[in-house]
Structure formats: C-alpha cells, structure tokens
Amino acid sequence: MNQHDGELTPLRTYQEAVDWINGLIPFGIRPGLERIYALMERFGNPHRRLKFIHVAGTNGKGSSCAFLTSVLLESGYSVGTYTSPYITKFTNRFQYNGEDIPEDVLLELSNRLHPVVEELAAAELGSPTMFEVSTALAILYYAEVCYPDVVVWETGLGGRMDVTNIVTPIVSLITNIGYDHMDVLGDTLEKIAGEKAGIIKPGVPVVSCVEQPEAVQVIKETAARNKSTLYLMNEQFCYERGELKEGAQQFLFKGPFRNLEAEISLLGEHQCKNASGALMVLEVLRQYMAFILDDEDVARGLRQTAWAGRLEQVSTEPRIVLDGAHNPEGAEMLARSIPEAFRYNKLILMMGMLSNKHHQGYFKHILPIVDTIILTEPDFRRKMDAEALLGLVEELKETAAKPGLEIIVEPDWKTALEILKQNTKAEDLGVVSGTLYLISDVRAALLHQTDSEKGW
Known part of the structure; x- marks a missing residue:
C-alpha cells in the first residue's frame, strides 16, 4: 500500500489500476444486478443524477453510439460515451466529449472503488466482475468528475441482466437482434429478443430497428407492458437509400415528425439503418425533451461520424x-x-x-x-x-x-x-x-x- 495525501491508495499507477480491473476477468460474466446495486449504494447512487441513452442490440451498437455522440456534440451538448470492447486502449471505453478518460482520473477512481470491491468480495455476494467495476467507474466519472448533459450508454451483453441496466434512461435504443452469445442469452430469436427488450423501462420511449417478426413481437409486447412508446423501423420510421458516392452514402430518413436528408461516411447499407435508428432517438429528444438539434448540426454530426474497425x-x-x-x-x-x-x-x-x-x-x-x-x-x-x-x-x-x-x-x-x-x-x-x-x-x-x- 502506498501512503498518498494522508490516504491509503493500493494502486499506484494507471497500469496497476487497469491490471487490477482486468484481474477480475476470471470472475467471468455473471448476469445479475445485485453486485452493481450494492456498489452504487455505497457511493450514494450517483447514476440517478445522469441522463442516459441506453443502447442494446446484437450488431450496430457501437456505430449507433458513435452517431449519437457525434450529433449531440455537434449540437453543443456535452456527452459521455461508455462502450465496449475497446479497439486501442482501456481508456477508450470511458469518453467525455470524444476524449478518453485521463489516466490519472482512472487511477483515482479505481482507488476509490478498490476498498469497496474488496469488501464485497469478502461478503456473500462475491467479487464484482471486471465489467461491473468498469461500469461503476464510468458512473463515478460521469456523475462526479465531468457531468455530461447526456451519457450514451452501451450494454455489454444482452440487456435484461446486463450491469448497465441499473440505469433508467431518457430513451432506449435496440439496434437489431441476431444469433450471438447464445450460450448466455438463449438459442432462439424470441429468447434473445426477450433479453435485449429487458432495457425497456416503464414509461421510457424506445426506438428499435429490429426486423424479424418473432423478435418484433417480443419487443412490442414488452413496450406495451411497460406503457413505453415504441418507434419501430418500417412502422413509425424508415429510410430510403440514395446515391453511393466514393466514401459516402446518402439516405432519406422518414420519421413521424418530419423527413431529413442525410449523408454518412460509414460504408454499408446497415450503417444507413444504424444512422436512422440514431436519428429517431434524436427526434424523440428534440420533440419531447426540449433538446435543441438544428438540421445543419445534425447533418454535420452524421457526416463526421467515424467508427474504428468497421469497413x-x-x-x-x-x-x-x-x-x-x-x-x-x-x-x-x-x-x-x-x-x-x-x-x-x-x-x-x-x-x-x-x-x-x-x-x-x-x-x-x-x-x-x-x-x-x-x-x-x-x-x-x-x-x-x-x-x-x-x-x-x-x-x-x-x-x-x-x-x-x-x-x-x-x-x-x-x-x-x-x-x-x-x-x-x-x-x-x-x-x-x-x-x-x-x-x-x-x-x-x-x-x-x-x-x-x-x-x-
């Protein structure tokens, strides 16, 4: 242990902090929210002070988070973005206004979490997992260090029992559903849809780009049960693909409130779909939550969105x-x-x-x-x-x-x-x-x- 500013700080460097968090990987992916609730309780439930956009889905989560972040930043909002896995560096997961969390801040927050994690590990709940500690660290960063206007919040795995589901968002987005992580989420589209639909909260609007009829049914039923307004692709909104120019594709977004011409530099038709889902989320924020999103800023934010490792x-x-x-x-x-x-x-x-x-x-x-x-x-x-x-x-x-x-x-x-x-x-x-x-x-x-x- 290291004596620092009169306190005991078990972790001395950024690398030690990352090694400690990654050292919790052997505890595995253990679905369930008891440990994250217990962790947040110790810190006074800071997540309740933040506005989240919760994003789940099999593919397209990362790109959708990138579109949302880019447009909100371009529109003058401060944005936290929590995603996984990361492409380059552990700090990529915790971004504020497009910048990684500083290494010294990650170290400081890890030292705050360390004794609480040790205490829980010794109790009957058992040790929090790597993803639980990362999620707790993200919440502390956004709620107590940088205070973003909105946090774009990506699920790790599934939805219903995912650690990120501790939050009540202002709007939820389910990008799509496919066969992935079937060992944890179930072996049919209905079961997987049930897990993803677990992010739908009472009264919170939900946008979905899911298209398979059996999965759509599950999402419609879950939204109805929660009295959540559902905006479903090909029902409440859709897109028409336009020209594909070298390095950019155009599409027309048709929504319940208005139509918008858009251009994105991410390639592949699926990115038109992801961008349309993100646009529908932004339209909900604009229409019902007084977010100021000018057409020029929205268009520029979409066009500038880049996402590493996708085409x-x-x-x-x-x-x-x-x-x-x-x-x-x-x-x-x-x-x-x-x-x-x-x-x-x-x-x-x-x-x-x-x-x-x-x-x-x-x-x-x-x-x-x-x-x-x-x-x-x-x-x-x-x-x-x-x-x-x-x-x-x-x-x-x-x-x-x-x-x-x-x-x-x-x-x-x-x-x-x-x-x-x-x-x-x-x-x-x-x-x-x-x-x-x-x-x-x-x-x-x-x-x-x-x-x-x-x-x-």
Whole structure:
C-alpha cells in the first residue's frame, strides 16, 4: 500500500489500476444486478443524477453510439460515451466529449472503488466482475468528475441482466437482434429478443430497428407492458437509400415528425439503418425533451461520424480494410457491403475468431465472395484454433465457397498479416475480419500505434 495525501491508495499507477480491473476477468460474466446495486449504494447512487441513452442490440451498437455522440456534440451538448470492447486502449471505453478518460482520473477512481470491491468480495455476494467495476467507474466519472448533459450508454451483453441496466434512461435504443452469445442469452430469436427488450423501462420511449417478426413481437409486447412508446423501423420510421458516392452514402430518413436528408461516411447499407435508428432517438429528444438539434448540426454530426474497425480502410498499398464482423449477421452485411463499396480483382480475407461463437453461419455468408482465405488466431485466451476453423471451411467448401478457393492456415497473426500483404496485389482488396481482439492488434500494427492495449 502506498501512503498518498494522508490516504491509503493500493494502486499506484494507471497500469496497476487497469491490471487490477482486468484481474477480475476470471470472475467471468455473471448476469445479475445485485453486485452493481450494492456498489452504487455505497457511493450514494450517483447514476440517478445522469441522463442516459441506453443502447442494446446484437450488431450496430457501437456505430449507433458513435452517431449519437457525434450529433449531440455537434449540437453543443456535452456527452459521455461508455462502450465496449475497446479497439486501442482501456481508456477508450470511458469518453467525455470524444476524449478518453485521463489516466490519472482512472487511477483515482479505481482507488476509490478498490476498498469497496474488496469488501464485497469478502461478503456473500462475491467479487464484482471486471465489467461491473468498469461500469461503476464510468458512473463515478460521469456523475462526479465531468457531468455530461447526456451519457450514451452501451450494454455489454444482452440487456435484461446486463450491469448497465441499473440505469433508467431518457430513451432506449435496440439496434437489431441476431444469433450471438447464445450460450448466455438463449438459442432462439424470441429468447434473445426477450433479453435485449429487458432495457425497456416503464414509461421510457424506445426506438428499435429490429426486423424479424418473432423478435418484433417480443419487443412490442414488452413496450406495451411497460406503457413505453415504441418507434419501430418500417412502422413509425424508415429510410430510403440514395446515391453511393466514393466514401459516402446518402439516405432519406422518414420519421413521424418530419423527413431529413442525410449523408454518412460509414460504408454499408446497415450503417444507413444504424444512422436512422440514431436519428429517431434524436427526434424523440428534440420533440419531447426540449433538446435543441438544428438540421445543419445534425447533418454535420452524421457526416463526421467515424467508427474504428468497421469497413475501415487502414492501408492503401496494399489496400486493406478492417471489419469486426464476427457473427452470421455481421458476415452477411460484410459480404453485401464489400462488393458495393470497393472495386477489386481478388478478395483476400484474413480472419480469426473466439471459440464461443456460432461460426458456421459466418462462413456460409462470407465464403462465396472470397478468393483466398487466411485462417489465423487472435492473441487472446479464448481463441479458436486455426485448425478448427479449417475444419469448418473444409465442410462448407463444396457447397458455399467460390470455385478454386485458396486456403492458408497460419496461427500466428503477425505472420498471417505479412502473408495478407504479400498476396494482395495492387488491383486486389485485403480484408481482416473476425473478433475485435484480432482487429485491434492488426489495426495497431498497420497504423503503427505503440500504446495499443485491447480487450473487453
């Protein structure tokens, strides 16, 4: 222990604080809110003083949070943004006005949390998890350090039993629903929809871009039970896609209050959908909560939104694009978006996955457009062996793959990246896809970032 300003501070450096929080990972993902309620109770429930926009969904959460943050900032509001996983550095998860939490503030807040976490760990509730402590730290940061006008608040996993569900937001957003984390959330769309719909709170309006009829039904019933006004894509609002220009796509948002022309630089039709969901949330804030959102600011905020690791071109010679598609729905979007957004001769795909996912569906969507596939492994403890991925590709080769598919297996991701660079000729396109743990490392290597950390 370190004597500091007359107090005992067990953690002396930023790195020690991050190591302590990450050291709680072995406690796993333990759904349930008892520990976060107990933690917040000790600090006087500071989350009750904040305005949250709560965002859940299988894919598109990060992009939707980025659209909301960008537009609100452009409109003159101060914004906290809490997201996961992070692409570059642990501090990315806790942003205020687009800037990471300062390392010294993270250390100070960790030292405030440390004794309380230790105390709970010794009691019958057991130790709070890494994600619970991170969420508590985010709440303390926003409620007691920087006081944003609004916090864009992304769920970690699911919704109903997710730690972030401790808050009562001013509006909720459910981006979409697909097969992911089925080991925790359930094996049918209805069950997964039930978990995501768990963020719907009594009387709080909810926006949803969910489209599968059985999932829509669950969300409608949950909203009705909670007397929450539901704004559903293709019912209360929709979008019409316009021109796709190099580096930008246009769409017309049609909402219950008005129509808006919009342009975004994020690629892929799914980003028009994410931006429309975000616009509907903003329209609710403008119409019912006196938020001042001028059309020019909204348009500029949407256009300026960038999101790392989503159809992001990080190298021109050779051309390499990163995309964190790691489930069947993500792969379907990627397979549709790449040929539309880029011109190329051959497509060379490097990918690596975690072992807890449903990967057959991923390959079914992606193999038809790939000429060469490089199977590798993320530098992460729950990685899936490249040989196991090879087994899946071999199974689908006859039915789903392009004729003449070349398969390369290279477990070491750094060597795999060199192979990708060598195989991607001037007229070709290289794509790195799969778990964000892999995307994070590859992005740091290609952009020569030295302080890259990565993780959940």
